Amino acid sequence: MPTVSRTFANALISALGGVQPAVRELCQRLAEPLLDPSAPAFIPLASLDAVFDQASLLGGDPGIGLRAFEHAHPAHLGPLGYAVMSSRTIKSVLVSLAEHHHLVGTGFCLFVEERSDGVRLVGVPTGTGQRELSRVFIDAVAAITVGLLCWLVPGRTIRPLRAELSYPPCTVSADARRVYGEHIQHGAAQNALLFSHADAALPVASHDPALHAVHSDYLARWQAQMGGDRLSLKVRAVISEQLGQGRPVTLARVAEVLAMSGPRLSRNLEGEGHSFVRLLDEVRLRDSHRLLRNSTLSFKQIAYQVGFRHQSAFNKACERWFGMGPGRYREQL
CATH class of the missing domain: 1.10.10.60 (Homeodomain-like)
Structure with a gap:
């Protein structure tokens, strides 16, 4: 059963609430048992999807997941967020996300591929018989990822050269272009974001070698304890x-x-x-x-x-x- 960390799920649900009171109240009511501090650290993705589906219907916006772009912050990644903030470049951030993705969610693998046309972050679901990821969830995760990269490099607009999305073709909205850029492929075999080599080489504003060593050590100890x-x-x-x-x-x-x-x-x-x-x-x-x-x-x-x-x-x-x-x-x- 695929799962998502309670911290990350909280960030996604908060982003869906947006400015519509009815949607915000719905998200809060449905998410309360999932995000209770006494609940497990990881919650079923299917339960989170149920919140997404109802928020999308009530808000009348199938692209509601894209709102996560404005809510991106390293704190949503728990201890991994500290190591991300002190990373050297955007590429090293992507590599950290891929190497430690199981701290954010399970039921999938993340890879970073160095290609001739750029650096590609790709997600692949694991297990047989798994239901396809919902459009809202795919949009929310992709949007919060792109938003995080922008947060780490203030003043620089980072957008994918190409976004590959597994959900069926749909009308491309202005919000989608704002997150994904101009080149969007629907019905793809995998969900992936391709970034230019120039963007991947951008230095993270909060990078600090000494601090990164401390953060990496803390992440390793926290992961070992969790393990x-x-x-x-x-x-x-x-x-x-x-x-x-x-x-x-x-x-x-x-x-x-x-x-x-x-x-x-x-x-x-x-x-x-x-x-x-x-x-x-x-x-x-x-x-x-x-x-x-x-x-x-x-x-x-x-x-x-x-x-x-x-x-x-x-x-x-x-x-x-x-x-x-x-x-x-x-x-x-």
């Missing part, structure tokens, strides 16, 4: 280790490494909003992306390294993850 509390992070680590050793990865094997029974591991993962199958898919997706982009290994070798017995199964997984086979995906750069 000690969250079983899903331990399971990811074991899956990565098992794949790296060329061993078959099964629920029973991972449970044995963690000194648990298989049923108990499944129950505890469900309590965090995860499933073993989704976590395995996420690690395979991440490693497949890295090996296809950054190695010269054959597709057969990559398939073996990420735990597929047959290359045909790996090819099908790539079609699901990337919207294309491994050969075309490797050639995209």
Whole structure:
């Protein structure tokens, strides 16, 4: 089950309220049980989507998610926000967001790709049978990302060279162009934002090397502490280790490494909003992306390294993850 951190969800919901009292009151009422301090740190994305859908209907604005642009702030990222504020360049900000995306939400992977035409931030959902992300959620996350980059470089207008959006074609509003720029592709295989090399190289106004070292250390300690509390992070680590050793990865094997029974591991993962199958898919997706982009290994070798017995199964997984086979995906750069 995909989830979103309560801090980030609060930022998105606050942005939807806007200036319409009725929409603001609706968001507050629907979000109250989700954002209660005693509630889990991560909430189901489906519950957040329900708030988005009703806010969009009541406000009569299918592009309501774009309002998040004005509400962007590093504080919405929790401890990650400190490291982002002291990063050196916009590209290093994008890399930090990709490396630590699981602190903001689960059920997807973020990657940064260095391409000839720019630097591309791309999001890929993980797991099979997952319902498509809503237009409001995609717009809100993209808008808050672009707004954050602008916040970090005051006085500079940063807009994507191209925005790739997975939701169906629709009328492009002035608000959409204000966030996405002029080149918007709907019905894309992935959600992605392509930024120019010049914008990616822009220095962050609040960059401070000494402060960044402190912030990075704090983020690492906070993440390690959270990892000690969250079983899903331990399971990811074991899956990565098992794949790296060329061993078959099964629920029973991972449970044995963690000194648990298989049923108990499944129950505890469900309590965090995860499933073993989704976590395995996420690690395979991440490693497949890295090996296809950054190695010269054959597709057969990559398939073996990420735990597929047959290359045909790996090819099908790539079609699901990337919207294309491994050969075309490797050639995209």
